[in-house]
Amino acid sequence: MDPPPNPNPNATDAQPQAEAGVRLAALSLRGGRDLPPDFEIHEHHLDDDDDDDDDDEGYLTAASRGGSSTCAWKGLRDDDRDGDGDDVSPPSPSSSGYAGERGSSLDDDPDPEPAQDWPRNKKHLDEDDASSSWRKRKKHFFILSNSGKPIYSRYGDEHKLAGFSATLQAIISFVENSGDHIKFVRSGKHQIVFLVKGPIYLVCISCTEESYEGLRGQLELMYGQLLLILTKSVNRCFEKNPKFDMAPLLGGTDAVFLSLIHAFSWNPAAFLHAYTCLPLAQPTRQAASAVLQDVADSGVLFALLMCEHKVISLVGAQKATLHPDDILLLANFILSSESFRTSESFSPICLPRYNPMAFLYAYVHFFDEHTYVTLLTTRSDAFYDLKDSRSLIQNVLLKSNVLIEVQRSLHESALHVEDLPIDPSSQSASQPPQSSQDMSSQSLSSEMAIGGPAGLWHFIYKSIYLDQYVSSEFPSSISNQKQQKRLYKAYQKLYASMHDKATGPHKTQFKRDDDYVLFCWITQDFELYAAFNPLADKTQAIKMCNRVCQWVRDLENEIFVYGESALSWQYHHCWGGK
Structure with a gap:
């Protein structure tokens, strides 16, 4: 879709630099002094009981995800729409500093007003690189500019880390001045991964034994989250002023980045580059998709109906496609901002995979x-039209009982390995011995009890054609968050090794250690990652993987969202398994 023409392309150039700086400063989500009166700022904080330690940070639920300061427009009453006066129309996001239509960008002018002491919803602000507690953190993320100015740090106050940021910038510049590009540095158990995106540098320092490819992918998502808030046009600010301070523009978004960092430990979408769907009966999903399609045909670019991070239905305008990474970043932005839950919101955002500018x-x-529901449009004046579309969607969802079915599915429709259908011919096959080890143990040892048939504990299935995945619930043998995080890290390593360009790609991998048996199988249609009891028999494990694929095929209409193109599904058997 081509961007709409700019009616006055030279208007920006005609404005004084001071005025442009004020508009740019209004991009800050920290405060409302530059926002129109119809916008309301909400400040929320992460729950105090959320553990920030890398090994103990839990999966953020809807209730525990903190909110950032977000511009949320409180909709006017319907009877105000026909009133007189200029203030009855919804304020355009461009009036809060977000510029223009699709194809428009930030003004590339000097620094905005100096940041004040805004309240921060981030822990450990008293830490810096001289603090022993800061140095003991297992995983750091930093965003800085090419002049060495800190933009974001997972731990500590960015201003107190100015010297450390300058050191990181000096390392990158030293290598670039020699005509090379730095990717990573290993020092003992620590790995330092660098990602250079024009004038913006991203760095991860980790001793979590994650692969370079995995950490680099996480930095790419961090950069994508930054673009979702500011767009890539912020680079023009650095072209005008190399010492431009971008940190004020991201004020109040600590919770957004922290939520994304937590997702790296529990959400397979972060490394699979696929999205997951809420299991629903086909007629229920079709009812939701039909009304979203009607809305999309009326001029909406994308219409998404979601339950937490799971997609219920997704519809796009003709020839418009939404990348799974954009879905992940958009859902993270919405779910980590409490104001979206409490008000009718109309907010400018950027989809970095769709158009980063x-x-x-x-x-x-x-x-x-x-x-x-999220309705995306290129029009800054579309609030009332989208409000009417939402009302239509809500009426259809209520009449067709879609919302009731969504709540039922949320609590009842998860896949459990214990429910995996068994081929009658394999029921007499020997099973690995079941253990009497206490289930509360935090180590995934060989004495753990069996979750499903043939010792199957967990699986993730990705449809390559659909860019969607489905995963099973964790059994009692993987009962706590440390165990689950450890398994996800093992999946990430397995994914990286299977897709290693230097040695692969590979089709199958079978790995056994003291914690579990891992099996990966990749075809042209799907990828399967499965974890078994460490005593699982190899032949039986392969047969169970075939059964998982058949099970997913039987449930495909309930667990996947299909577009207009029919899926040509070619079922494969692995190594002759039946």
Whole structure:
């Protein structure tokens, strides 16, 4: 879709630099002094009981995800729409500093007003690189500019880490001045991964034994989250002023980045580059998709109905495609901002995989605690049209009982390995011995009890054609968060080794250690990652993987969202398994 023409392309150039700086400063989500009166700023904080330690940080639920300061427009009453006066129209996001339509960008002018002491919803602000507690953190993330100015740090106050940021910048510049590019540095158990994106540098320092490819992918997502808030047009600010301070523009978004960092430990979408769907009966999903399609045909670019991070239905305008990474970043932005849950919101956002240079406009409305609709458009004046579309969607969802079915599925429709159908011919096969080890143990040892048939504990299945995945629930043998995080890290390493360009790609991998048996199988249609009891028999494990693929095929209409193109599914058997 081509961007709409700019009616006055030279208007920006005609404005004084001081005025442009004020508009640029208005991009900050920290405060509302530059926002129009119809916008309201909400400040929320992460729950105090969220553990920030790398080994103990839990999976953030909807209730525990903190909110950032977000511009949320409180919709006017319907009877105000026909009133007189200029103030009855919804304020355009461009009036809060977000520029223009798709294809428009930030003004590339000097620094905005100096940042004040805004409240921060981040822990450990008293730490810096001289603190022993800061140095003991297992995983750091930093964003800085090419002049060495700190933009974001997972731990500590960015201003106190200015010297450390300058050191990171000096390392990158030293290597670049020699005509090379730095990728990573290993020092003992620590790995330092660098990602250079024009004038913006991203760095991860980790001793979590994750692969370089995995950490680099996480930095790419961090950069994508930054672009979702500011767009890539912020680079022009650095072209005008190399010492431009970008940190004020990201004020109040600590919770957004922290939520994304937590997702690296529990959400397979972060390394699979695929999205997952809420299991629903086919007629229920079709009812939701039909009304979203009607809305998309009326001029909406993308319409998404989601339950937490799971997609219920997704519809796009003709020839418009939404990348799974954009879905992940958009859902993270919405779910980590409490104001979206409490108000009817109309906010400018950027989809970095769709167009990193421009803003779209997102109308977000929560139907209940978990279910929400997001309507994306290129028009900054589309609030009332999208409000009417949302009303239509809500009426259809209520009449067809979609919302009731969504709540039922949220609590009842998860896949459990214990429910995996068994081929009658394999029921007499020997099973690995079951252990009497205490289930509360935190180590995944060989004495653990069996979760499913043939010792199957967990699996992740990705449809390559659909860019969607489905995963099973964790059994009692992987009962706590440390065990689950350890398994996800093992999956990440397995994914990286299977897709290693230097030695692969590979089709199958079978790995046994003291914790579990890992099996990966990749075809042209799907990828399967499975974890078994460490005593699982190899032949039986392979047969169970074939059964998992058949099971997914039997449930495909309930667990996947299909577009207009029919899926040509070619079922394979691995190594002759039946």
